[in-house]
Amino acid sequence: MxxxxxxxxxxxxxxxxxxxxxxxxxxxxxxxxxxxxxxxxxxxxxxxxxxxxxxxxxxxxxxxxxxxxxxIGMVFQEPRLLPWRSVAENLRLVGASSENDLADIAAALHLSKHLDHFPGELSLGLARRVAIARAFAVKPxxxxxxxxxxxxDAALAACLGRELLxxxxxxxxxxxxxxxxxxxxxxxxxxxxxxxxxxxxxxxxxxxxxxxxxxxxxxxxxxxxxxxxxxxxxxx
Amino acid sequence: MLVLLWQLGSRIAATGTLPAPLAVLSVVGAEARTGVLFVNLAITLARVAASFVLAMVLGTALGVAMGRNKTVDRLCDPLLIVLLNLPALVVIVLAYIWVGLNEAAAIAAVVLNKLPNTAVTLREGTRALDKNLDEMARVFSLPFGTKVRHVVLPQLAPYFAAAMRSGLSLVWKIVLVVELLGRSNGVGFEIGIAFQLFDVTRLLAYALPFVGLMLVIETLIVQPVEQHVSRWRPPHGA
CATH class of the missing domain: 3.40.50.300 (P-loop containing nucleotide triphosphate hydrolases)
Structure with a gap:
């Protein structure tokens, strides 16, 4: 657009x-x-x-x-996740359509193991990845x-960059x-x-x-x- | 332990001031057999439930409105301060005089006593809502219902739980006073009769089962609800 x-x-x-x-x-x-x-x-x-x-x-x-x-899919400077909802629910709430899409996005950002965690249990780096996944999940x-x-870290940033592209x-x-x-x-x-x-x-x-x-x-x-x-x- | 101390106390105290646990228990049994105890407990519990729900709903609505809107806050704040500081007795007596000696007046009096407390707590909660999360919800254009349920309510839940906690204890205290002053049934009324007869045994026979009932409600309803809404918090604060 x-x-x-x-x-x-x-x-x-x-x-x-x-x-x-x-x-x-x-x-x-x-x-x-x-x-x-x-x-x-x-x-x-x-x-x-x-x-x-x-x-x-x-x-x-x-x-x-x-x-x-x-x-619009947006990634803020801070993750701004809902701390009372699990990672998967955070992605679903903004409108992650099918479970397949959700799994794909989680896999692309290496989050598959963390879908059931609450944001409070994640490191900042992981939380940032969830925020990026959320922006992708709305199919913006x-x-x-x-x-x-x-x-x-540089390797992950490069990897996320490729996913983004x-x-x-x-x-x-x-x-x-x-x-x-x-x-x-x-x-x-x-x-x-x-x-x-x-x-x-x-x-x-x-x-x-x-x-x-x-x-x-x-x-x-x-x-x-x-x-x-x-x-x-x-x-x- | 408590019962043992009570038994000991009843031996020392003058007859009539503090009856022995067994004496109280036999009155409880007698009242239970005729069914009067249960009827009175049920009536009082119904009043507690009705006024509690009304006070929570109306107080929450008022508190959220005041927290969100400065004009509403300025208009209602003086009224809230008056209600907060007005002795419960004044509200109850005025309600009975103005509305009449009926159920509506009784419930209204209790609601008016509890409502300001709920409103003040929820107003604080509304003011403390996270602006960042609100912006996130706006950018991702979450539907109103989703936003309320997943973004706003979880933030208000601790305030709501606090209001519920203090509310339940306040409501049950005031319901008994309301019953004592202007109703012809319920635990408060029975305690009023016991007072007129200086019958401590009968007084305790009504007070104790109600305390027990409240403990059951607290452990079976209030605490599980609180635990459920705060399950996402990491165990050690963080």
């Missing part, structure tokens, strides 16, 4: 009543099935942008166009992931991944959008032309240089 975002201005008000502009002139659109990584220094409004797209925050100037009906056409692989290719889900890991962005995304430090403006929109998987180390390194230089010189 196609996603059109045009945010003129988003301000947050803090407890003492002062307003702070967090996003400014952020305009882009994503094609169906496109995987886009969102990079930027911390505090630049990446999470706020995800909240706006997911409909959790509607207090902004501008608009977000999602075709309806649509199904829009996937929003807020630093989904942070605090996971497979799912997105199968489901044609439009995907937006917030990350601060440039390598992760290059390996997963077909497109990289970079926001400036607060207030977040769009400073670069790079497309990775090479077909996914055919990216050579040399081209990846070149891409990384391009991203890093864009982040270093936000004015250019």
């Amino acid at each position: 196609e996603l059109k975002i045009s945010i003129a201005r988003k301000a947050l008000r803090n407890a003492s009543g002062q307003t702070r502009v967090v996003l400014h002139d952020v305009v882009f659109s994503l094609r169906q099935g496109e995987i886009c990584a969102l990079l930027g220094p911390s505090g630049c409004g990446k999470t706020t942008l995800l909240r706006i797209i997911s409909g959790l925050d509607s207090d902004f100037e501008g608009r977000v166009l999602l075709p309806s009906p649509h199904k 056409d829009l996937l929003l992931l807020d630093e989904p692989f942070v605090s996971l 497979a799912l997105v290719l199968k489901r044609k889900a439009t995907t937006l991944i917030v990350t601060h890991d440039v390598d992760e962005a290059i390996s997963l995304a077909g497109r990289v959008i970079i926001l400036s430090a607060a207030p977040g403006r769009l400073i670069a929109d790079l497309t990775i032309e090479t077909p996914r998987g055919a990216l050579t180390a040399a081209r990846a390194a070149k891409m990384k240089d391009a991203i890093l230089s864009a982040m270093a010189n936000p004015s250019s």
Whole structure:
């Protein structure tokens, strides 16, 4: 599904009543099935942008166009599981359709042994995997992931990344991944959008032309240089 | 142990102040044989059940509404404070005078005594609802029923259990006072008669079976329910 975002201005008000502009002139659109990584220094409004797209925050100037009906799968920074329901129930509740699908997703994320556990019995890494499984389980056409692989070991992160790619290719889900890991962005995304430090403006929109998987180390390194230089010189 | 102390006490105390356990038991037996004991217990229990359920339902509704909506909270808060601090006796007597010496007045008086307590507890529970989980439910567009059942109610359950606990004990105390003041049956009424006759044996013969009944309800209903709703908690807090 196609996603059109045009945010003129988003301000947050803090407890003492002062307003702070967090996003400014952020305009882009994503094609169906496109995987886009969102990079930027911390505090630049990446999470706020995800909240706006997911409909959790509607207090902004501008608009977000999602075709309806649509199904959003989201991975928050924290797992946000229901602690009083087992892993399997957590997946079922959001609408994991058949038991087969549930078993497939659990197997893909190495969770089969943990389906009967309560979230309180899981390590943070496992809980994060359940949260990712939950986002997959709803069969989303829009996937929003807020630093989904942070605090996971590199091997597992790479493995989850592959699972994510497979799912997105199968489901044609439009995907937006917030990350601060440039390598992760290059390996997963077909497109990289970079926001400036607060207030977040769009400073670069790079497309990775090479077909996914055919990216050579040399081209990846070149891409990384391009991203890093864009982040270093936000004015250019 | 308790019974032994009681037996000892009855020997020391003046006759009539503390009867021996056996004497009380024989009165219990006599009342049970005629069926009067069971009728009175059943009547009192029915009043406890009716007013308890009403107070929990209405109190929960009010508490959740106050916890969710600031305007409702501001409007109802003074009333809640008055009800919380108003002596039970005042409510009971006013209910009997205004509504009449009938069942409705009796139940209403008990409900009004218990309701503010439930409302305050559930208001705290509603205020403490996890915003993160609410957002999760919104993003994944959970249906309203699913959200209430799987996201909201499990969070309110401990507050509900606390209100239930304190509620049951409060309701049964107040039901007896209500019966003593304005009903012509029930355990409270019988205790009132015993008081007029200064008959401690008869008083205990009614009080003890009721205490027993409450213990049974506590262990067979309240505790299992509490255990069920908190089964997901790791054993050592965490």
